[in-house]
Amino acid sequence: MTCHTLPIALLAVLTLPPRTALSAPDADGEIVVEEERPPPVASAVSLDREEIEAFPARSADDLLQAMPGLHESAHGGHGKAYQYFIRGFDAVHGADLAVTLDGIPLNEVSNIHGDGYLDLHFLPTLLVQGLDLTRGASRPDVGDFGIAAAADFHLGLAERGLLVEGGGGTDRSGLARLAWGPGAEPGTFLVAEAEAGEGGGEHRAWREARLGGGVERWFGRSRARAFALGHLGRFESPGVLRADDLEAGEVDFYGAYPESGGGASARLLLGADLARSRADRGASALTWGWLRGLDLTRNFTGYAQDAEHGDGLLQAQRGGALGARARAWRRWPLGARDLLTTGGLDGRLDLLHQWEQAIAVDGTPWEDRIDATVRQGDLGAWALAGFDPWPWLRLEPGLRVEWLGAGLLRHIDDEGAPVAEPAWAFSWAPLLCPRASAVLLPERPLSLFADYGRGFRSPEARGIEDGDRAPVSTADTEEAGLRWRPSGRVELTLVGFHTFVSNEIIFDHAAARFLASGATRRVGGEATAALSPWPWLRTEWELTWADGRYVASGEALPYAPRWLASGGLGPHGERGDLAWNSGLRGWFLGPRPLPEGFYSRAAFVLDATAHLTWRHWVLDVEVDNLLGTHWRDGEFVYPSWFDRGQRESELPALHITAGDPFAVRIAIGRRFS
Amino acid sequence: MRTLPFVCLLAACAPEARRSAQVPMLATGAGAASFPAAGEVEVILAQALVTIADLRLESPPEVSLLSRLAPLRSAHAHPGHDFSGNVACELLGVWDLDLLGEPLDLGEATCLEGALATGRVLLSGDAVVVLEGEAVLPDDTVRAFAFELPLDEEVVGIPIDATIDPDDLLASITLTAQPATMLSWVDWNTEDADSDDLLTLSDGLLANTVPFGALSSSSWTLTPNP
Numbered sequence: 044m045t046c047h048t049l050p051i052a053l054l055a056v057l058t059l060p061p062r063t064a065l066s067a068p069d070a071d072g073e074i075v076v077e078e079e080r081p082p083p084v085a086s087a088v089s090l091d092r093e094e095i096e097a098f099p100a101r102s103a104d105d106l107l108q109a110m111p112g113l114h115e116s117a118h119g120g121h122g123k124a125y126q127y128f129i130r131g132f133d134a135v136h137g138a139d140l141a142v143t144l145d146g147i148p149l150n151e152v153s154n155i156h157g158d159g160y161l162d163l164h165f166l167p168t169l170l171v172q173g174l175d176l177t178r179g180a181s182r183p184d185v186g187d188f189g190i191a192a193a194a195d196f197h198l199g200l201a202e203r204g205l206l207v208e209g210g211g212g213t214d215r216s217g218l219a220r221l222a223w224g225p226g227a228e229p230g231t232f233l234v235a236e237a238e239a240g241e242g243g244g245e246h247r248a249w250r251e252a253r254l255g256g257g258v259e260r261w262f263g264r265s266r267a268r269a270f271a272l273g274h275l276g277r278f279e280s281p282g283v284l285r286a287d288d289l290e291a292g293e294v295d296f297y298g299a300y301p302e303s304g305g306g307a308s309a310r311l312l313l314g315a316d317l318a319r320s321r322a323d324r325g326a327s328a329l330t331w332g333w334l335r336g337l338d339l340t341r342n343f344t345g346y347a348q349d350a351e352h353g354d355g356l357l358q359a360q361r362g363g364a365l366g367a368r369a370r371a372w373r374r375w376p377l378g379a380r381d382l383l384t385t386g387g388l389d390g391r392l393d394l395l396h397q398w399e400q401a402i403a404v405d406g407t408p409w410e411d412r413i414d415a416t417v418r419q420g421d422l423g424a425w426a427l428a429g430f431d432p433w434p435w436l437r438l439e440p441g442l443r444v445e446w447l448g449a450g451l452l453r454h455i456d457d458e459g460a461p462v463a464e465p466a467w468a469f470s471w472a473p474l475l476c477p478r479a480s481a482v483l484l485p486e487r488p489l490s491l492f493a494d495y496g497r498g499f500r501s502p503e504a505r506g507i508e509d510g511d512r513a514p515v516s517t518a519d520t521e522e523a524g525l526r527w528r529p530s531g532r533v534e535l536t537l538v539g540f541h542t543f544v545s546n547e548i549i550f551d552h553a554a555a556r557f558l559a560s561g562a563t564r565r566v567g568g569e570a571t572a573a574l575s576p577w578p579w580l581r582t583e584w585e586l587t588w589a590d591g592r593y594v595a596s597g598e599a600l601p602y603a604p605r606w607l608a609s610g611g612l613g614p615h616g617e618r619g620d621l622a623w624n625s626g627l628r629g630w631f632l633g634p635r636p637l638p639e640g641f642y643s644r645a646a647f648v649l650d651a652t653a654h655l656t657w658r659h660w661v662l663d664v665e666v667d668n669l670l671g672t673h674w675r676d677g678e679f680v681y682p683s684w685f686d687r688g689q690r691e692s693e694l695p696a697l698h699i700t701a702g703d704p705f706a707v708r709i710a711i712g713r714r715f716s
Numbered sequence: 717m718r719t720l721p722f723v724c725l726l727a728a729c730a731p732e733a734r735r736s737a738q739v740p741m742l743a744t745g746a747g748a749a750s751f752p753a754a755g756e757v758e759v760i761l762a763q764a765l766v767t768i769a770d771l772r773l774e775s776p777p778e779v780s781l782l783s784r785l786a787p788l789r790s791a792h793a794h795p796g797h798d799f800s801g802n803v804a805c806e807l808l809g810v811w812d813l814d815l816l817g818e819p820l821d822l823g824e825a826t827c828l829e830g831a832l833a834t835g836r837v838l839l840s841g842d843a844v845v846v847l848e849g850e851a852v853l854p855d856d857t858v859r860a861f862a863f864e865l866p867l868d869e870e871v872v873g874i875p876i877d878a879t880i881d882p883d884d885l886l887a888s889i890t891l892t893a894q895p896a897t898m899l900s901w902v903d904w905n906t907e908d909a910d911s912d913d914l915l916t917l918s919d920g921l922l923a924n925t926v927p928f929g930a931l932s933s934s935s936w937t938l939t940p941n942p
Contacts, residue, residue: 639734639828640733640734640828640829640830641733641734642733682803689808690770690808690809691770691808692806692808693772693803693806694772694803694804694805694806694826694828695803695828
């Protein structure tokens, strides 16, 4: 590592539980990494910028698919949060997946559309310098929504200088991008993007713009950073199609019913952090805040609930959040081995006003359903101790303590009438979440892992009762695995996991109440292989199996995938002035259990991406759905009534959302150093 | 869809989805045109017509738990009111049923594999139920009656104990209306308020008791025919 990578090394040390030990500066003042400790959990995956560039991803959301066993569904179209599935969990829009940006939590508590709503469209993929993905709940620094997995994006513009880029695609899209990185620090940048398109079908148009700026400065061993990211987007959503309408030829696979919806999204995110590190200790402090606006319109059932107006809904919210985080770590010499202690404090406050209205087909509101103000707070403290009692064993016990509180002020009652004297309802709950990891033979090519963790999800404020203990969802996960790394070019991992939820709590949005549906159990296994058979080729392969069931009845949990396989090839190299970094990635999703005894279809999709540079020129190529398959992105089972010329059926019917069709997008840019 | 061999292999290991079947549905009236009622009254029907629509049969309530958790439909706290996901058999249409006539072939219902527990049928229209005839009281007084009910409600909770198995299909399912039960809540001594020598819904409490009888689940049965 050289001097310009010093900030990157310290960044890795300061923002995560330390995995990389540093030595004292050498004579030239450079700090050299002496040792790289293996990650504490078998199911952790980290991507650097080079790997991110070679991963087919149109947005930061798509990058999460690099997590083995995670499947995403973009059934809302281009602009709405994805639906996530992992390890037998239907995490809806992020309810069981904690995602952060350099420690800033991105899940939206009590979002009107879904608790834990995760909208990553504000983050340009160009600014994703690294990504850490962890399955399970064994990391004590992971807080709310970290039930099944966690991801941490690292912000920075890797390539320096000025890039101006523009392009378009066969999906009727266009893109213009400007990225400026003066100096050497990746945290100093200015990025502007504008993107628009009609999509590969009906009612899929979108428009969005992103603007981001950051400043990074070093003062000796201290780093100060401040950044701002803004996003505006407006999008259409094709909604669902009845499978029987598709089979009858009444609607095209890439069509849409007239009742389909859309939305608009706006966000301004600000962050500032200060970090300092020495060879044996370090600390960091982060403060952040965001302003947020979201409008979503949808109609998934046609006229089944209201034959006159239709079942359209407008869900909207305005608000913001602010928070802070502090971290500290210290290495204590204990004879031949060190004790590494890490701890932190997290705090967050969310302020929301949200409402829901029934709307007619033309968008006119005709009934108020929800109008509420929410105040929600979260305080967390955690500690981790890492030590090697023997050379062949590494232990990392940890503990997280949390206090969750929510306040709700209803402006209208369940009938939609204004509340004469609105009164706040408050509810709160403390939590104790033990977490631990153990590694056997940590320094050997073959090492064994075992982890335990309790994850949790804060309650939706609209379901709380005043004075009651807040219904917090918790899940205990154990996993064990082995990692084999005989060389720097081969890494094989096998992991088995088990998750027990004592009482699966689901929020019924229609009745605004929590439904306790009983204990559930999820078991599964994952096999991954990362190979670099030649210096110019990376390959990754993953196979995941998960089975989730209600303990009492044995019934399968609906929607969560059983089988998921993915693999990719990443040719890269240089020849003279030409350099390339590319990726071909395919994934297979096995049939999933759906409600009412239905099963979804299997899907297989192949995507490709290529990033080429020649002197000052840049060429980016993205190919979606290389095989042009008609794959079903989302499948749901429920009654609906879209054709009022027919009598209304209440029989549960299969509904689908179409996956992206074949498309090619090309962008050409020029660098100015 | 083009698939690779290993995709086909894995897809072949998929569990079998819930199957559907077409089951013939019949409707009829039960009992004779003449029947005894409470208080030693003899009722003689001259006409008994019912217009029914949209017959639906439902799974047992415990099976519908997961459907309540489906993210795109509403849910209710109490079973029996939750239509989302509960319907397992359905035949849509409108039929005029003569309760004194021959059984009516309604057509074939689309049914999903599994158990059935209850059924419901819609009574909707200006003259959905027409019951006309005479009631002979113990003192041989004859009370002529003509009840024409405008309704727009469902008869719910009609019990049925059956299983849809595509490998062992039912021959049919019969919906039976019991006019005697429909009229069992009628007080045949009700005063003829409008002095038209005819008992109608405008007399006494008959505007409540006659519709109650028509919509009561005890006035209807669903019978699987193996």
